[in-house]
Amino acid sequence: MLACKRSLTGTMLSALRGLRSNQVVVSGRVQQRCLSTHTDGEARIRNVLKEKFPLAASLKVVDISGGCGAMYEIHIESSEFKGKRTIQQHQLVNQALKEEIQGMHGLRIFTDIPKD
Template identity: 70%
Template structure:
């Protein structure tokens, strides 16, 4: 398995991260990993954002797919993980 520095992002990871940051400005966490060994064929994205609050998981994933629609055309695959932060906009967890 190919290992690289945790702080070094590939160009593809950086590009996808930038797109997701612009589409989800209220995201508390965005992580993009090229899981194809660095060739850019398959990515795993993790996005935690209040923009997902009140949406079903399938709707959250559709939002990610829509944000990355142009990039997805060149990919072999995309793993998507989404979450709503435990505490949103100062609200207490219930």
């Protein structure tokens, strides 16, 4: 049993190393995976947020539902959040995405103010 656990742990570690190095092992072959591919939903949400938060220093939108558009994770850093509590920052993002949110299952929002 212990040998099985060690083997499984080794397999999981190898998989994690592959993810960190931007590689995927398919049938024993190492292939590069493309992390720059964005879904239409990600692009649409990114465009809305760029328009609503033109001072955003950083913006990242990721479809975390496997590409089906049901759930997104948003990381946005903008000076427009200065002086606002976290809940107020999230409300601004929710308001900006009011139309898009109607078709979603869930949304994770991470906001921050740029460090000077």
